[in-house]
Amino acid sequence: MTETIHRAPDDTYRVLDENGELVDGAEVPDLTDDELVEMYRYMKLARRFDERAVSLQRQGRIGTYPPLSGQEGAQIASAMALADDDWIVPSYREHGASLVRGLPLKDTLLYWMGDERGNAIPAEENIFTVAVPIASQIPHATGMGWASQLKDESDTAFMCYFGDGATSEGDFHEGLNFAGVYDTPNVFFCNNNQWAISVPREQQTATDTLAQKAAAYGFEGVQVDGMDPLAVYQVAHDAIEKAKDPDEDEMRPTLIEAVQYRFGAHTTADDPSVYREESEVEAWKDKDPIPRLETFLVETDRLDDAAIESIEADIEDAVADAIEAAEETPRPDPASMFENVYAEMPQRLEQQLEYFQSIRDEYGDEALLED
């Protein structure tokens, strides 16, 4: 029984304060110096990727894109707490978590460029396909965990990501209820970024916390400072352990509410200035997870200016390479939309494909494209 998990739902777990200092009595998670620097590097990489992606959208080089800035601490640290065999079941904003789990940034870009191949997760990575309909992935995560149990596995956890808005959906309730009933090895990780597009968290539910909702399903729910990567790591780590190897009187599932903030828009199609004050955004930027971790690492001699500079240069290259690789990928074959609909293409679909190809032959692709 760990105190990170067994605590009141509104007793927010913290390790670093806003200035990157250790909170009184807090312990640094059991990570090597290299792992701590790696956490920092991933967060910086996710931030830089995000900035470039927003800018690419503005230039018309990718489609609508959901930014994650402000949420790196929650995504990176929680994903780093997973073992190789564990799974993540993401929503559509988890570019950072997916990056840690091995999804190339190029694939993330391809997906938001409207290329289906960005949705083809490499076979060796335990990452489930992005879910756009809100909360719809939660029952999937439960089902995967449940299946793992039915297959007599005992060492695999399933981490499901979703936002604060998702907790209003029926799928959230049903997914967590099943997890409780069948005691599945799940961690339900709620990225509470305060805003479901324009609707603030206070209008989403009348409860004081989202974490307390877990009580209704019979397992623990805890709040963590989602902009404190060390706290997130510890809580996620302990919840994953509990999912795999609970104490006798413990349930496997945990709901984690990571309290954080979306610095940017819901997506590039959204204009947050219509519904929230800039002063609120600025106040949350004081909690930015990246400078917090950086200060901590520098103050504890794990990182210095030269290392930061070298990390920044590496990141710039990694993002530029991903963009180049995505943009150099030839456009998908139009006929590929007929692929993978079924294991075997039905005759009627074959006929439609033949007709489609005949139209392309006769009129040329240019005639089929919007001006």
Added chain:
Amino acid sequence: MSENLTLVQAVRDGLHDGMAEDDDVLVMGEDVGQNGGVFRATEGLYEEFGDDRVIDTPLAESGIIGSAVGMAAYGLKPVPEIQFSGFMYPGFDQVVSHMSRLRTRSRGRFTLPMVLRAPMGGGIRAPEHHSESKEAFYAHEAGLKVAMPSTPYDAKGMLIASIRDPDPVVFLEPKKIYRAFREDVPDDPYEVELGDAAVRTEGEDVSVFTWGAMTQPTVEAAENLDRIDVEVVDLRSLSPIDFDTIIESFKKTGRAAIVHEAPNTGGLGAEITATIQEEALLYQEAPVERITGFDVPFPLAALEDYYLPEPARIAAGIEEAFDF
């Protein structure tokens, strides 16, 4: 007096006038309040009518539609918005199990004067699940009326007709043409009758039946076909469908094509074709051509143009019907 409006502005105008003339009308949904709707379809309504009548709800489609059913049964006239028709499905149970049949089930005791609005269709390079055309689901459901305007004038007039209608209406808005063109729209409220098709282009050779965002490329294809005199009928209302106009047009031409962006199989093109067979077989001179989306999940943006019927493919289909 009139104003030159886009389709989405005309929707907003229709909502405004519907609320102004009847205090029981209210708007509810995700981001419809202070944000004015993700497409700005409710812009300014929150400021004018307040948060009792322009309601930002939690993110829960079943909650939105189900509570609107309760409100309507209890005497209000809610106009819930589902942000994209692709997100209707958590609330689909409420649509097909209750919204469509409460009048029937209660033998007329409880009725639902509500309008369920949703932007639909492809063509704007949107992310996954934002581009489908599933109007056939709703037209398949007895008890629902289904509207899909293709012009700003119709959008306002059909929306007001829907709000005033005693029965539930699913009001599907083709978002590809939300801002495609402007049209003079009267300032005062007016109705465009539900169940009434519009002949957009008169012709003698081939009748083409279409709706929503496909209307414009169909008219364009018709204009490009110098050798064929095409009649383009915009159904506008997908339940009830104006079969009188369809059959009358078909009897004149004896040849037909149907254009819809929804998938071919089980699409409304099949219903129209079957009705033509039943009611005008002896006038028929060629197989009815269907120019539609393919029977595949709507592709991501990079390939959506190939999925959607466009003038070249539409023209080819019309020629097939003509040359048979």
